[in-house]
Amino acid sequence: MTRWLDEREQAAWRGLLRMQARLQGELHRRLQAGSGLSLTDFDVLVALTDRPDERCRVLELATLLEWEKSRLSHHLARMQKRGLIAREECDDDGRGNYVVLTAAGRAAIEAAAPGHVETVRELVFDALSDDDVAALTRITAAVQARLDGRDPR
Amino acid sequence: MTRWLDEREQAAWRGLLRMQARLQGELHRRLQAGSGLSLTDFDVLVALTDRPDERCRVLELATLLEWEKSRLSHHLARMQKRGLIAREECDDDGRGNYVVLTAAGRAAIEAAAPGHVETVRELVFDALSDDDVAALTRITAAVQARLDGRDPR
DNA sequence: GCAACGTAGGTGACGCGTCAACTATTCCGG
DNA sequence: CCGGAATAGTTGACGCGTCACCTACGTTGC
Numbered sequence: 001m002t003r004w005l006d007e008r009e010q011a012a013w014r015g016l017l018r019m020q021a022r023l024q025g026e027l028h029r030r031l032q033a034g035s036g037l038s039l040t041d042f043d044v045l046v047a048l049t050d051r052p053d054e055r056c057r058v059l060e061l062a063t064l065l066e067w068e069k070s071r072l073s074h075h076l077a078r079m080q081k082r083g084l085i086a087r088e089e090c091d092d093d094g095r096g097n098y099v100v101l102t103a104a105g106r107a108a109i110e111a112a113a114p115g116h117v118e119t120v121r122e123l124v125f126d127a128l129s130d131d132d133v134a135a136l137t138r139i140t141a142a143v144q145a146r147l148d149g150r151d152p153r
Numbered sequence: 154m155t156r157w158l159d160e161r162e163q164a165a166w167r168g169l170l171r172m173q174a175r176l177q178g179e180l181h182r183r184l185q186a187g188s189g190l191s192l193t194d195f196d197v198l199v200a201l202t203d204r205p206d207e208r209c210r211v212l213e214l215a216t217l218l219e220w221e222k223s224r225l226s227h228h229l230a231r232m233q234k235r236g237l238i239a240r241e242e243c244d245d246d247g248r249g250n251y252v253v254l255t256a257a258g259r260a261a262i263e264a265a266a267p268g269h270v271e272t273v274r275e276l277v278f279d280a281l282s283d284d285d286v287a288a289l290t291r292i293t294a295a296v297q298a299r300l301d302g303r304d305p306r
Numbered sequence: 307g308c309a310a311c312g313t314a315g316g317t318g319a320c321g322c323g324t325c326a327a328c329t330a331t332t333c334c335g336g
Numbered sequence: 337c338c339g340g341a342a343t344a345g346t347t348g349a350c351g352c353g354t355c356a357c358c359t360a361c362g363t364t365g366c
Contacts (some may be wrong), residue, residue, distance in 0.1 A: 015293030140168030
């Protein structure tokens with residue numbers, strides 16, 4: 001027997017789906033308009049900026065981002081064409097490649113970041129109380145525990 | 154001056170982004186594996202099933218789903234090729250088209266729905282308390298109010 | 307009754323993500 | 337060392353979403 005969602009659950013579920021779609025759309029549009037970067041470009045550039053030497057092996061980057069390697073490979077090819085990143089050969093492993101941030105890439109992320117954070121704050125955190133923020137952290141952690149198969153409750 | 158996110162805010166934001174990506178991926182994979190439908194197919198079929206006569210004008214459907222008309226048009230073309238929906242001409246408006254559910258479409262959604270709901274329950278609602286569900290509803294509503302420009306706080 | 311405009315819907319190109327297959331290198335057991 | 341397995345990364349085909357543009361029909365005003 002299927003346990004269908006009751007009224008309260010449906011309201012929450014629909015709210016989540018709709019917020020997700022709209023929020024991502026709006027974040028993407030504003031970031032793109034303000035800086036020419038996509039949300040995914042942003043994630044890649046942030047990951048590279050977080051490294052001390054602004055370089056990273058491809059598969060390690062894929063792990064950091066939790067992306068499939070093929071998705072990353074395609075995306076890096078496009079970003080390279082736009083001059084945001086470059087590749088460097090790896091001395092100790094002939095198969096490997098480093099992805100490195102270019103000057104243009106660093107400039108792009110530095111130009112984009114403040115506006116993006118401001119948008120997140122405006123659309124999300126300005127709308128939430130401290131309790132809401134705590135609840136959101138708790139909720140997202142609980143769902144991810146389920147996704148991990150780590151079973152709480 | 155940019156108001157960067159503090160620790161608590163970052164934890165919540167990262168949690169939301171990560172949960173979003175993982176949850177959608179898992180829902181998609183399971184639905185696809187169980188029924189051959191994508192999440193978007195599912196949305197289209199649900200919208201049609203909700204109508205008394207299982208038919209709907211294209212642009213009205215686009216409004217219901219909050220999709221761009223061109224996205225819907227492309228998607229309907231693919232679904233039509235797979236036999237899930239069909240089109241019918243509209244008598245009172247020579248430009249218009251009805252999208253109608255086929256027998257195969259109805260069969261597909263009826264086969265897919267119970268498992269999908271079960272997955273949502275298992276991955277989300279089984280992990281949440283009543284308070285969590287209420288908080289989630291509140292949070293998603295607050296963010297959407299911001300997206301609407303309806304400004305609470 | 308016809309020009310101007312609005313509306314319903316489709317199309318083509320392009321960027322993106324996934325899947326499966328592929329190349330090139332390294333590792334490891336004998 | 338050498339043959340097979342594992343690993344790093346790329347590629348191509350295909351489905352999907354967006355944007356800009358297009359066609360065809362309806363509406364409205366003179």
